Amino acid sequence: METVVIQSAKAAAELFKNHDVNFCDRKCIHVLTSHNYRDGSLAVGQFSPYWRMLRRLCSVEMMTNRRIDETTSIRRKCIDQMIRSIEDDVVAATARGESIVINLPKYLFLMAFNIVGNLMLSRDVLDSQTGSETTSAIIEWAMAELLRKPEVMKRVKEELHEVVGVNRLVEESDIEKLPYLQALFKETLRRDPDSWEDPLAFKPDRFLDSNIDYKGQNFELIPFGSGRRICVGMLLVQRVVLLGLASLINCFDWELDKDSTPETLDMKERIGVTVRKLVPLNVIPKRHPRIMAT
Numbered sequence: 001m002e003t004v005v006i007q008s009a010k011a012a013a014e015l016f017k018n019h020d021v022n023f024c025d026r027k028c029i030h031v032l033t034s035h036n037y038r039d040g041s042l043a044v045g046q047f048s049p050y051w052r053m054l055r056r057l058c059s060v061e062m063m064t065n066r067r068i069d070e071t072t073s074i075r076r077k078c079i080d081q082m083i084r085s086i087e088d089d090v091v092a093a094t095a096r097g098e099s100i101v102i103n104l105p106k107y108l109f110l111m112a113f114n115i116v117g118n119l120m121l122s123r124d125v126l127d128s129q130t131g132s133e134t135t136s137a138i139i140e141w142a143m144a145e146l147l148r149k150p151e152v153m154k155r156v157k158e159e160l161h162e163v164v165g166v167n168r169l170v171e172e173s174d175i176e177k178l179p180y181l182q183a184l185f186k187e188t189l190r191r192d193p194d195s196w197e198d199p200l201a202f203k204p205d206r207f208l209d210s211n212i213d214y215k216g217q218n219f220e221l222i223p224f225g226s227g228r229r230i231c232v233g234m235l236l237v238q239r240v241v242l243l244g245l246a247s248l249i250n251c252f253d254w255e256l257d258k259d260s261t262p263e264t265l266d267m268k269e270r271i272g273v274t275v276r277k278l279v280p281l282n283v284i285p286k287r288h289p290r291i292m293a294t
């Protein structure tokens with residue numbers, strides 16, 4: 001199979017609008033072809049009637065907003081477990097008279113893996129490992145950006161404080177009332193330096209009065225791809241990342257460990273299936289006394 005690398009929003013628009021069907025197949029690494037794994041996989045399967053059926057099953061039966069609404073309690077439970085396990089570790093460290101530094105991606109991965117694993121019927125249909133890794137990576141990047149930009153952290157906290165307060169946990173139904181949090185999510189997903197002014201600056205504000213979304217129609221922001229093979233997990237990711245992030249921010253005050261400052265925090269990338277932080281985010285959570293995971 002030939003490979004074409006698309007590097008501009010204009011070329012992406014041309015490809016997805018006019019040639020999507022011709023570029024619908026994925027390059028598949030050799031190892032995934034053994035035991036015919038590829039033939040049953042939505043993620044690497046070739047564009048074929050069987051693949052189209054799998055895709056339709058996923059998009060129509062599993063990944064609609066209505067279906068995702070039915071599993072709100074699973075996400076709530078897994079995110080509560082994460083918050084509680086961070087709280088328990090903070091309490092235990094405080095009891096020992098120690099301050100605690102946590103490796104945040106470890107908690108995030110477990111949470112995302114539990115959610116995707118709980119929701120999916122079969123690993124052959126959706127690759128839960130890959131889905132969990134991308135989801136937890138996005139939350140880690142967002143938290144790293146927030147710790148580098150205290151003024152952005154302050155604003156998102158203020159918004160949460162106004163809408164949710166400190167006496168209860170954030171719910172998925174709050175998310176639509178949190179435009180700054182949504183802008184923060186988009187800014188974390190934004191990467192194309194040619195399409196954006198001041199591309200290296202982390203500025204969620206750029207999305208506040210904008211209709212640009214990541215659903216595959218605005219080619220300057222296509223973190224989930226576009227066209228026939230757009231990420232099938234997008235609506236789910238949106239729920240998990242926004243609720244997970246909002247819960248972490250609302251339940252704790254966060255500080256960098258003593259080896260980093262907002263100016264020196266290491267933001268180098270490691271490329272794998274996902275672009276992850278090379279150095280895991282080590283942070284200090286300070287517990288709010290009034291919010292407790294149930």
Ligand code: HEM
Pocket residue numbers: 042043044055116125126127128130131132134135138223224225226227228229230231232233234236237
């Ligand atoms: C922040 C998290 C995620 C990002 C940024 C992301 C991004 C992407 C991208 C860029 C693609 C390729 C789209 C294309 O070729 O045009 C993709 C495909 C896919 N994603 Fe995601 N993804 C995420 C999370 C998830 C999750 C949680 C799941 C599962 C529940 C998932 C399941 C899939 C599947 C099955 C495909 C293949 C779809 C197909 O080939 O038809 N993704 N994703």
